Amino acid sequence: xxxxxxxxxxxxxxxxxxxxxxxxxxxxxxxxxxxxxxxxxxxxxxxxxxxxxxxxxxxxxxxxxxxxxxxxxxxxxxxxxxxxxxxxxxxxxxxxxxxxxxxxxxxxxxxxxxxxxxxxxxxxxxxxxxxxxxxxxxxxxxxxxxxxxxxxxxxxxxxxxxxxxxxxxxxxxxxxxxxxxxxxxxxxxxxxxxxxxxxxxxxxxxxxxxxxxxxxxxxxxxxxxxxxxxxxxxxxxxxxxxxxxxxxxxxxxxxxxxxxxxxxxxx
Amino acid sequence: xxxxxxxxxxxxxxxxxxxxxxxxxxxxxxxxxxxxxxxxxxxxxxxxxxxxxxxxxxxxxxxxxxxxxxxxxxxxxxxxxxxxxxxxxxxxxxxxxxxxxxxxxxxxxxxxxxxxxxxxxxxxxxxxxxxxxxxxxxxxxxxxxxxxxxxxxxxxxxxxxxxxxxxxxxxxxxxxxxxxxxxxxxxxxxxxxxxxxxxxxxxxxxxxxxxxxxxxxxxxxxxxxxxxxxxxxxxxxxxxxxxxxxxxxxxxxxxxxxxxxxxxxxxxxxxxxxxxxxxxxxxxxxxxxxxxxxxxxxxxxxxxxxxxxxxxxxxxxxxxxxxxxxxxxxxxxxxxxxxxxxxxxxxxxxxxxxxxxxxxxxxxxxxxxxxxxxxxxxxxxxxxxxxxxxxxxxxxxxxxxxxxxxxxxxxxxxxxxxxxxxxxxxxxxxxx
Numbered sequence: 001x002x003x004x005x006x007x008x009x010x011x012x013x014x015x016x017x018x019x020x021x022x023x024x025x026x027x028x029x030x031x032x033x034x035x036x037x038x039x040x041x042x043x044x045x046x047x048x049x050x051x052x053x054x055x056x057x058x059x060x061x062x063x064x065x066x067x068x069x070x071x072x073x074x075x076x077x078x079x080x081x082x083x084x085x086x087x088x089x090x091x092x093x094x095x096x097x098x099x100x101x102x103x104x105x106x107x108x109x110x111x112x113x114x115x116x117x118x119x120x121x122x123x124x125x126x127x128x129x130x131x132x133x134x135x136x137x138x139x140x141x142x143x144x145x146x147x148x149x150x151x152x153x154x155x156x157x158x159x160x161x162x163x164x165x166x167x168x169x170x171x172x173x174x175x176x177x178x179x180x181x182x183x184x185x186x187x188x189x190x191x192x193x194x195x196x197x198x199x200x201x202x203x204x205x206x207x208x209x210x211x212x213x214x215x216x217x218x219x220x221x222x223x224x225x226x227x228x229x230x231x232x233x234x235x236x237x238x239x240x241x242x243x244x245x246x247x248x249x250x251x252x253x254x255x256x257x258x259x260x261x262x263x264x265x266x267x
Numbered sequence: 268x269x270x271x272x273x274x275x276x277x278x279x280x281x282x283x284x285x286x287x288x289x290x291x292x293x294x295x296x297x298x299x300x301x302x303x304x305x306x307x308x309x310x311x312x313x314x315x316x317x318x319x320x321x322x323x324x325x326x327x328x329x330x331x332x333x334x335x336x337x338x339x340x341x342x343x344x345x346x347x348x349x350x351x352x353x354x355x356x357x358x359x360x361x362x363x364x365x366x367x368x369x370x371x372x373x374x375x376x377x378x379x380x381x382x383x384x385x386x387x388x389x390x391x392x393x394x395x396x397x398x399x400x401x402x403x404x405x406x407x408x409x410x411x412x413x414x415x416x417x418x419x420x421x422x423x424x425x426x427x428x429x430x431x432x433x434x435x436x437x438x439x440x441x442x443x444x445x446x447x448x449x450x451x452x453x454x455x456x457x458x459x460x461x462x463x464x465x466x467x468x469x470x471x472x473x474x475x476x477x478x479x480x481x482x483x484x485x486x487x488x489x490x491x492x493x494x495x496x497x498x499x500x501x502x503x504x505x506x507x508x509x510x511x512x513x514x515x516x517x518x519x520x521x522x523x524x525x526x527x528x529x530x531x532x533x534x535x536x537x538x539x540x541x542x543x544x545x546x547x548x549x550x551x552x553x554x555x556x557x558x559x560x561x562x563x564x565x566x567x568x569x570x571x572x573x574x575x576x577x578x579x580x581x582x583x584x585x586x587x588x589x590x591x592x593x594x595x596x597x598x599x600x601x602x603x604x605x606x607x608x609x610x611x612x613x614x615x616x617x618x619x620x621x622x623x624x625x626x627x628x629x630x631x632x633x634x635x636x637x638x639x640x641x642x643x644x645x646x647x648x649x650x651x652x653x654x655x656x657x658x659x660x661x662x663x664x665x666x667x668x669x670x671x672x673x674x675x676x677x678x679x680x681x682x683x684x685x686x687x688x689x690x691x692x693x694x695x696x697x698x699x
C-alpha cells in the first residue's frame with residue numbers, strides 16, 4: 001500500500017466553519033482517513049505530528065504579530081499549501097477593520113487594549129507566503145474541499161468552476177430575484193460553489209465566494225442604481241465577508257464616494 | 268534552596284478553536300491556574316457600528332462556524348425587541364426547528380468526535396471509530412440529520428442564509444419538512460441508544476457546587492425565553508442581564524471573562540445548567556430517559572455534561588418531529604417593519620450556553636452600539652476554578668498525564684474557543 005498523504009490543517013483568525021465543513025463530510029470522513037494521515041488537525045485529533053506535510057489547508061487570516069512568523073514556519077514545512085475560505089483567501093469579515101481606526105476599535109472592545117496583540121489589518125495568506133490554490137467560500141463547500149484533497153491524492157491539477165452564481169441560478173430555473181422582485185443580488189459577480197442558495201431562498205446573493213472570473217461590476221451597479229437602489233444600499237453587499245477581495249473592495253470604495261457625493265448634493 | 272522549572276506540555280486539542288492553560292506550582296501547591304485563551308481580536312462589536320440592522324444576523328453568524336444559528340437567533344431576537352416586532356408562533360416554531368438542527372449537529376460532533384474518545388484513551392473520533400465503528404457511524408449519521416435540518420431551513424449547515432429580521436426570507440413548503448420525518452424518527456431511536464451507551468461510560472467522580480445559569484420557561488425547554496434562572500440566586504429578566512453579569516478582562520487571556528457583579532463569583536452555563544433547571548420540560552422520551560441514566564439529579568459533575576448533551580439531542584429530535592408533523596405554511600414568511608430608534612436585548616441558548624446580545628439602533632435602522640456576551644467567555648472563570656480543585660490529587664503524576672487530565676476536564680465544557688479564542692498550549696511551572 002502506498003504511503004498515506006500527510007495532511008495538516010492550521011487555523012488563523014476565523015470562525016472554524018471551514019474546518020467544520022471537512023468534519024461535515026461525515027461518512028466520507030471515515031473513508032478519507034484510510035487514504036490520508038491527519039498529521040496536524042488539532043480540532044479533531046490530539047495526535048499532533050510535526051512536518052513536513054504533503055498538503056496543508058489553511059483556515060483564517062493573518063491578523064496578529066505572531067501570525068506573521070507562524071505562517072512562514074508552516075510554509076517551510078509544506079509541499080502544497082491551499083487556503084480554505086474567505087478569511088484565508090481575502091482577509092474575511094474581520095478585514096472590515098482595514099481602513100478603520102485600529103486604536104479606536106481596540107478601545108471599543110477591550111478595557112485594556114495593552115493586553116491584546118493585534119495588527120491594524122487582516123490580510124489573506126497569499127500576502128505573506130506563496131499559495132498553491134485558493135478555495136473560496138464563507139464557508140467553503142464540503143464537496144469542493146474533498147475534491148481538492150482528492151486532486152492532491154491523484155496528482156491532478158487543482159480546479160474548481162470559476163463561473164458566476166448567476167449561471168448556476170439560471171441552470172436551476174430559479175426566478176431571478178433582481179428582475180422579478182427588485183432585490184439587489186451579487187449573483188452576476190460572485191463565483192459559483194454555494195449552489196445559488198440565496199436566490200433559492202428569495203434573497204440576493206451577498207458574495208460569500210468572492211468575485212468570479214471576468215466580472216462586469218460597474219455594469220451591475222449602474223443597472224441596480226438605474227433600477228432605483230441607492231449607493232448606500234449597495235455598499236454593505238460589497239463590504240461584507242469578502243470586503244478585501246480587490247474587485248469588491250474597489251467597488252465598495254467607489255460606491256462610498258458616490259454616496260457621499262449624493263449626500264453633499266442633497267444639502 | 269528553591270528550584271524552579273517550567274514544563275510545557277502538548278496543545279489543547281479536540282476543542283473548537285485553540286487556547287492555552289498555564290498552571291504554576293509553588294512547592295507543589297497550586298499558585299495560579301490561567302486559561303490563556305488567545306483570540307485574535309476580530310472586532311465584531313466595533314465594525315457592526317453603522318451597519319444596517321438587516322446585516323446583523325449574517326455578520327454575527329461569522330463569529331462561530333459551529334453555532335452560527337445561535338448568533339442569528341440572539342441577534343434577530345434582540346433587534347426585533349428593539350423594533351417591538353412580535354414574532355408569530357408559526358414562525359417561532361420554525362426558528363426552534365432550525366435551532367434543533369444546530370443542537371443536534373453541534374452536540375453530536377462534540378459527543379462522538381471530541382469528548383467520547385477521552386473515556387477510552389483514544390486520540391480522536393476516527394481512532395474511536397476503529398474500536399466502536401457502529402457507535403461512531405451512528406453518531407455521524409445523527410450529526411448529519413442535524414445538518415439536513417439546517418440545509419432544508421437555511422440552505423446550508425454552516426452560516427445558513429434564511430434568517431432575517433422579522434422571520435425568514437422564505438418558509439419551507441410542507442413537503443420539505445414532511446420529507447425529514449423518516450430520518451427524524453430514526454434519529455430519535457438512535458439518540459436514545461447513543462445516550463444509553465454514554466450512560467455506561469466511567470465518569471470521574473468530581474461533583475461541584477455550581478451556580479448554574481440558563482434561560483428558564485414555565486413549559487418550554489429553553490432555546491428562547493426572557494427569564495434567566497440561577498441556582499444560587501434570584502431569577503432575573505434578560506433586560507437586567509448586564510446588571511447581573513459583567514465581562515471583564517484579565518491579562519492572560521484575550522477572551523473577556525464574566526462573573527456575577529454582586530458576588531464576583533463564577534457561574535456555569537450550558538447543558539448542565541439547562542437540564543438541572545428544566546428537565547421537567549423535556550418531551551416524554553427524554554424525560555423518561557433522564558430518570559434512567561446513570562446520574563443523580565441535580566447533576567453537578569462537569570464530565571457528565573456529555574450525558575446532558577445526549578438527553579438534549581433526544582429532546583431536540585422529539586421537538587423537531589412535533590414541529591414537522593404539525594407544520595402548516597405560515598401566510599407570511601416575515602413580519603414587515605419600519606426602522607426606528609430603539610434598544611433591544613435578547614438571550615438564546617447556544618449549544619454550549621447562554622448567548623446574550625444587546626443593540627442600540629438609530630432612526631435610520633443603523634447599529635449604534637453592540638454588546639455580545641458568548642457562552643465560552645462566561646464559562647471561563649468557572650473552568651479555571653474547577654481546574655484549581657481538580658488538580659491537587661493529580662500532582663504526583665507525570666506532567667504529560669496531568670496535562671491530559673486537564674484537557675479532558677476542559678473539553679467536557681465543549682468550549683467554543685473560536686467564539687472567544689485562538690491558541691491553547693499547556694504549560695506547568697513548578698517552583699520547588
